[in-house]
Amino acid sequence: MNFSTMSASVYVQDNYKVSSSLSLNLGLRWEMNSPLREEHNYVNSFDRTTGAPIVAATAGQKDYVYGYDYGAIAPRLGFAWQPFADGKTVLRGGFGTFFNRIPVGSQGFLIWGQYPFTTVTTYTSSRTQPVTLANAFPTSNAVAGVAVSGVDADYKNPRTYQWSLGIQRQLPWGVTADVAYVGSIARNQLISTNINQASP
Numbered sequence: 001m002n003f004s005t006m007s008a009s010v011y012v013q014d015n016y017k018v019s020s021s022l023s024l025n026l027g028l029r030w031e032m033n034s035p036l037r038e039e040h041n042y043v044n045s046f047d048r049t050t051g052a053p054i055v056a057a058t059a060g061q062k063d064y065v066y067g068y069d070y071g072a073i074a075p076r077l078g079f080a081w082q083p084f085a086d087g088k089t090v091l092r093g094g095f096g097t098f099f100n101r102i103p104v105g106s107q108g109f110l111i112w113g114q115y116p117f118t119t120v121t122t123y124t125s126s127r128t129q130p131v132t133l134a135n136a137f138p139t140s141n142a143v144a145g146v147a148v149s150g151v152d153a154d155y156k157n158p159r160t161y162q163w164s165l166g167i168q169r170q171l172p173w174g175v176t177a178d179v180a181y182v183g184s185i186a187r188n189q190l191i192s193t194n195i196n197q198a199s200p
Contacts, residue, residue, distance in 0.1 A: 001038055001039070001040070002039035002040070005035070005101065007034070007101065009030060009032070010030045013025070014027075025079070028073070028075055030074070031099050032069070032072060033099070036064065036111065037056070041055065041056040041058070042056075043055075043064065045153075046150040053148065065111060065150075065151060066155040067154060067155070073097075074096065074159075076095070077094060077095045078093070089167065090168045090169075091165075091166070091167050092164075092165075093165040095161070095162070096163075098159065098160045099160075100157060100158040100159070101158075111149060121137075121142050121145070123137060149192075157188065158186065160184055161186075161187070162182075162184040163184070165181050166179060166180025167179055
């Protein structure tokens with residue numbers, strides 16, 4: 001299989017000195033990670049409403065099975081402020097949004113090589129119908145099954161929001177004290193859900 005994706009991004013940044021004690025770092029990034037494609041269209045999903053398979057480039061389907069995420073806008077903001085005239089204290093902080101893409105081959109993102117391209121057949125050996133090397137794939141006790149994975153047609157790329165706030169103070173004897181808080185939260189992370197599993 002020959003998979004491909006495309007990434008494009010634009011980033012602008014500016015450093016702005018508001019005053020002798022306050023500086024701002026401003027940035028804005030737009031990023032686009034294309035859906036997964038395969039040279040022979042061996043990419044598939046399924047319709048959760050009807051259960052019907054969705055195969056790339058067939059029955060009016062485009063050559064991908066989930067859409068583009070054009071809304072990946074990532075602002076960046078940073079500041080440094082000296083609240084006192086002695087210049088020995090500095091407050092620093094920042095915020096940023098960061099996007100990720102799904103790596104090809106991710107175990108939780110298997111949308112290729114499934115039904116209708118492949119089916120799963122189970123063979124059970126018993127005394128009356130043994131599975132042997134001479135007859136490794138007996139048709140008499142073969143059970144064919146279909147298990148498919150899919151992806152939300154409105155899939156959005158994973159994103160992380162990160163922020164920090166810190167204070168730095170110059171002390172006597174060449175000592176500097178620095179205290180900071182750093183936080184992050186993730187959204188749209190990749191998860192797998194078994195839709196056939198009964199609710200607890």
